[in-house]
Amino acid sequence: MRAHWHLREAHELAREHGVDPALGLDEAEAALRALKHGTNEITGAARRTPVALLLDQFKDFMILVLLGAAVVSGVIGELVDTLAILVIVLLNAVIGFVQAWRADRALAALQQLAAARATVLRSGQRQVVPAARLVPGDIVLLEAGNQVPADLRLIEIAQLKIDESALTGESVTVDKHTGVLAEAASALGDRLNMAFKGTTAAHGRGTGLVVATGMATELGKVAGLLDRAVDLSTPLQKRLAAFGKRLALVVLAICALIFVIGVLRGESPVLMILTAVSLAVAAIPESLPAVVTVLLALGARRMVGQNALVRRLPSVETLGSVSTICSDKTGTLTQNRMQAELVHADGRAWRPGEPLADPVQRETLRAAALCNDAVLGEEGRWFGDPTETALAALAADAGLDKSALEAESPRVAELPFDAVRKRMSTLHPHGTGLLVCTKGAPESVLPLCDSQWRADGAVALDRDAAMAQAETMAAQGLRVLALARREVARADVGADAHVLEQGLALIGLVALIDPPRPEAAAAVHDCLGAGITPVMITGDHPATARAIALRLGIVGDDKAAVLTGQSLAEMDDAALRARCGEVRVYARVDPAQKIRIVQALQSLGRFVAMTGDGVNDAPALRQADIGVAMGRGGTDVAREAASLVLLDDNFATIVAAVREGRRIYDNIRKFVRYAMTGNSGEIWTLFLAPMLGLPIPLLPIHILWVNLVTDGLPGLALAAEPAERGIMRRPPRPPVESLFAGGLWQHVLFIGLLIGGMCLAVQAWALATGHAHWQTMVFTVLTLAQMAHVMAIRSESEPLWRQGLASNRPLLGAVLLTLALQLATIYVPVLQPIFKTEALDLAELGICFAAAAVVYLAAEAEKAWRRGRKERGADMALDTPVSPTRM
Numbered sequence: 024m025r026a027h028w029h030l031r032e033a034h035e036l037a038r039e040h041g042v043d044p045a046l047g048l049d050e051a052e053a054a055l056r057a058l059k060h061g062t063n064e065i066t067g068a069a070r071r072t073p074v075a076l077l078l079d080q081f082k083d084f085m086i087l088v089l090l091g092a093a094v095v096s097g098v099i100g101e102l103v104d105t106l107a108i109l110v111i112v113l114l115n116a117v118i119g120f121v122q123a124w125r126a127d128r129a130l131a132a133l134q135q136l137a138a139a140r141a142t143v144l145r146s147g148q149r150q151v152v153p154a155a156r157l158v159p160g161d162i163v164l165l166e167a168g169n170q171v172p173a174d175l176r177l178i179e180i181a182q183l184k185i186d187e188s189a190l191t192g193e194s195v196t197v198d199k200h201t202g203v204l205a206e207a208a209s210a211l212g213d214r215l216n217m218a219f220k221g222t223t224a225a226h227g228r229g230t231g232l233v234v235a236t237g238m239a240t241e242l243g244k245v246a247g248l249l250d251r252a253v254d255l256s257t258p259l260q261k262r263l264a265a266f267g268k269r270l271a272l273v274v275l276a277i278c279a280l281i282f283v284i285g286v287l288r289g290e291s292p293v294l295m296i297l298t299a300v301s302l303a304v305a306a307i308p309e310s311l312p313a314v315v316t317v318l319l320a321l322g323a324r325r326m327v328g329q330n331a332l333v334r335r336l337p338s339v340e341t342l343g344s345v346s347t348i349c350s351d352k353t354g355t356l357t358q359n360r361m362q363a364e365l366v367h368a369d370g371r372a373w374r375p376g377e378p379l380a381d382p383v384q385r386e387t388l389r390a391a392a393l394c395n396d397a398v399l400g401e402e403g404r405w406f407g408d409p410t411e412t413a414l415a416a417l418a419a420d421a422g423l424d425k426s427a428l429e430a431e432s433p434r435v436a437e438l439p440f441d442a443v444r445k446r447m448s449t450l451h452p453h454g455t456g457l458l459v460c461t462k463g464a465p466e467s468v469l470p471l472c473d474s475q476w477r478a479d480g481a482v483a484l485d486r487d488a489a490m491a492q493a494e495t496m497a498a499q500g501l502r503v504l505a506l507a508r509r510e511v512a513r514a515d516v517g518a519d520a521h522v523l524e525q526g527l528a529l530i531g532l533v534a535l536i537d538p539p540r541p542e543a544a545a546a547v548h549d550c551l552g553a554g555i556t557p558v559m560i561t562g563d564h565p566a567t568a569r570a571i572a573l574r575l576g577i578v579g580d581d582k583a584a585v586l587t588g589q590s591l592a593e594m595d596d597a598a599l600r601a602r603c604g605e606v607r608v609y610a611r612v613d614p615a616q617k618i619r620i621v622q623a624l625q626s627l628g629r630f631v632a633m634t635g636d637g638v639n640d641a642p643a644l645r646q647a648d649i650g651v652a653m654g655r656g657g658t659d660v661a662r663e664a665a666s667l668v669l670l671d672d673n674f675a676t677i678v679a680a681v682r683e684g685r686r687i688y689d690n691i692r693k694f695v696r697y698a699m700t701g702n703s704g705e706i707w708t709l710f711l712a713p714m715l716g717l718p719i720p721l722l723p724i725h726i727l728w729v730n731l732v733t734d735g736l737p738g739l740a741l742a743a744e745p746a747e748r749g750i751m752r753r754p755p756r757p758p759v760e761s762l763f764a765g766g767l768w769q770h771v772l773f774i775g776l777l778i779g780g781m782c783l784a785v786q787a788w789a790l791a792t793g794h795a796h797w798q799t800m801v802f803t804v805l806t807l808a809q810m811a812h813v814m815a816i817r818s819e820s821e822p823l824w825r826q827g828l829a830s831n832r833p834l835l836g837a838v839l840l841t842l843a844l845q846l847a848t849i850y851v852p853v854l855q856p857i858f859k860t861e862a863l864d865l866a867e868l869g870i871c872f873a874a875a876a877v878v879y880l881a882a883e884a885e886k887a888w889r890r891g892r893k894e895r896g897a898d899m900a901l902d903t904p905v906s907p908t909r910m
């Protein structure tokens with residue numbers, strides 16, 4: 024009978040699944056079924072086991088070459104070399120494994136956090152559980168914005184519409200029903216009494232019986248057919264990989280040259296082959312993309328600690344380029360803790376706390392309580408939409424008991440709120456007819472009113488005066504709602520909105536305050552300093568929006584331009600583009616218009632982050648460069664479309680994530696700077712020595728040791744480098760800027776040349792003065808110079824002494840450990856034959872340290888020069904605003 028659920032009656036199916044649709048399964052039964060059916064997951068590429076991860080480390084071509092070299096050394100009798108190479112390869116694999124494992128774990132933890140949830144009925148209680156824990160027989164509750172968590176046979180629905188495009192490619196939403204379908208033939212898109220995993224509820228709500236989970240769902244079947252090799256690499260990784268390939272060719276050519284010159288000069292061909300191979304292995308940056316993953320994954324994990332959940336790894340690297348943040352107002356910039364401040368009814372004001380004597384004011388509160396979906400929880404707290412809980416609380420405080428009012432005048436029908444209409448109405452029995460209570464934005468409700476309600480009969484309404492009153496309250500940053508009523512005949516109960524919501528009598532206006540989040544103003548200030556434009560997009564009134572924007576510092580004066588949804592609708596794209604450069608506040612915008620704002624900003628070269636929480640926000644989130652969804656208040660659809668989820672729905676978190684994105688990108692650059700300069704130093708050393716008539720300065724084992732072991736630890740510790748001091752005082756990085764921008768190339772070449780030069784100078788001096796330990800000295804200079812270098816490049820501009828040695832303890836530890844290891848290779852007798860080293864005396868060691876110090880000073884001098892240039896540049900650019908461009 025499988026897959027014929029649509030032909031069966033829902034309650035009969037529920038019986039067959041052993042479940043009462045009103046109660047759901049109990050936990051014990053659900054656990055049993057989970058054992059039988061497995062988790063409700065589409066199993067993608069299996070997680071790599073630790074062993075597989077470890078083996079992966081040996082799959083690299085260059086490592087295979089090295090293993091080949093080890094065998095060759097063994098065959099020609101150099102067993103010590105063989106052993107040494109093997110140990111180094113092993114150590115390198117361990118370092119690589121630890122990196123990969125940490126990255127894997129960080130990513131797995133993120134995936135877990137981002138996992139979908141579902142609302143189910145278990146033992147009669149509504150519960151939110153991870154969607155993976157659903158089992159056949161579960162009763163799932165769906166609401167607009169939810170992702171369907173499993174295949175469901177619908178039992179009960181209310182205007183449920185489902186977007187099935189993810190499964191069928193059909194972009195129109197489908198109206199569902201619960202009846203039995205007649206024919207067996209129906210395609211997925213025709214099974215109107217089913218809801219399929221992976222599709223989303225676009226409207227209404229519903230209840231369904233889980234009939235299939237995981238790979239047994241229709242989505243699972245499709246996924247099973249697909250090639251699961253998903254390309255997870257980030258743009259940066261791809262660029263680095265492509266760059267690495269080109270560089271590899273250059274390095275191979277240089278290695279070949281070094282080999283040829285060496286052999287021509289009479290060196291042993293075997294030694295020269297090993298030297299060339301070691302250099303190739305060491306200097307080809309094939310591990311760069313992997314290191315980038317580690318840095319991004321660790322960064323993403325850190326961001327979770329700051330309440331920013333990254334859903335797509337590449338976003339970590341692009342966050343730093345954000346140049347405009349478009350944010351919702353309510354809940355993101357404000358606390359979404361509404362509180363009633365003022366009621367204005369029939370020309371008189373009333374404030375909460377004052378005695379309620381006026382019948383019009385009383386009727387305002389009664390309507391506010393009746394036309395209201397908030398419910399009272401056990402400890403006297405109101406649950407529901409904050410606007411409505413504030414109104415319910417206001418009525419309750421004035422002595423109007425919402426549940427008593429509802430018992431007296433139960434709701435018999437409603438016209439629900441939506442962000443486009445900006446109002447809602449409820450219908451209640453009233454004498455022989457019905458009472459319509461309407462509440463909504465003043466511009467939405469007042470045009471429908473033609474009188475002012477009074478207890479003793481309606482009087483004429485001065486609509487302009489009422490509108491002006493609403494404006495005055497809005498200009499103080501208050502959210503104003505208008506309440507109106509009308510009596511209709513019982514027969515009108517199912518009538519349309521345009522029939523019911525007309526000829527209303529205005530009762531009064533209520534003004535609510537939604538205070539800004541305390542941290543929002545500072546975050547806005549940070550944005551401005553960082554060359555990022557904050558933009559507020561809200562469904563609220565223009566005057567309210569402007570007042571809040573002013574309080575937060577988004578705009579500078581109370582005359583600032585506010586663009587409304589209405590004027591936006593009248594503008595064509597070119598006109599919008601001309602305006603959106605300077606407009607910072609958009610009001611009375613409906614979510615569908617957000618996408619036009621994103622596009623207009625992008626066409627100006629802005630790199631846009633955009634927040635959203637509703638179903639209608641998803642297209643704009645997808646269009647934005649960084650879509651930001653709300654973790655608390657948002658819908659699954661918005662989260663699915665976003666690349667960043669704010670776990671605390673807070674604007675300041677976006678700014679913190681941008682800062683973190685900048686830090687991570689900086690650290691990736693630092694790693695590249697460090698690793699490539701080291702490689703360049705070795706290449707220069709080995710390449711120039713024969714040109715200067717010097718013997719080969721380093722043995723293969725030295726090259727491998729420096730590169731595969733001592734380099735790795737400090738490089739990784741760069742991930743822990745804290746954000747640079749001025750990180751939020753510089754303009755955003757253009758998204759397509761090369762990783763090597765800002766003189767990184769020159770640094771790699773010239774500091775590399777300096778490292779090589781120091782090695783060769785020490786070698787030449789030692790040879791000239793008859794020091795037998797010249798090779799050990801070169802080996803030591805190379806390691807020490809790299810340690811000095813890594814300390815100097817911790818900041819792109821600040822000197823180390825101002826940063827403080829202890830501000831990156833992992834790096835300090837790695838450098839000290841490397842130093843200790845290096846001294847061990849020189850002074851520990853059993854290691855000396857392996858590394859072909861000899862103990863240096865104090866003077867020789869001192870010279871090595873001095874050579875390394877030269878490298879350190881040169882790197883510091885370069886930073887000082889860059890600082891000076893920046894200050895001069897800043898002087899000149901003082902009046903020019905930062906205008907980041909997308910290149």
Ligand code: ATP
Binds near residue numbers: 351408410
């Ligand atoms: P943001 O986009 O900043 O989150 P918002 O939450 O103010 O804005 P909407 O929820 O779209 O935007 O509300 C738009 C307007 O609709 C509000 O300014 C208010 O006037 C009105 N409104 C909001 N909630 C209700 C409600 N429950 N009943 C009636 N009217 C409402």
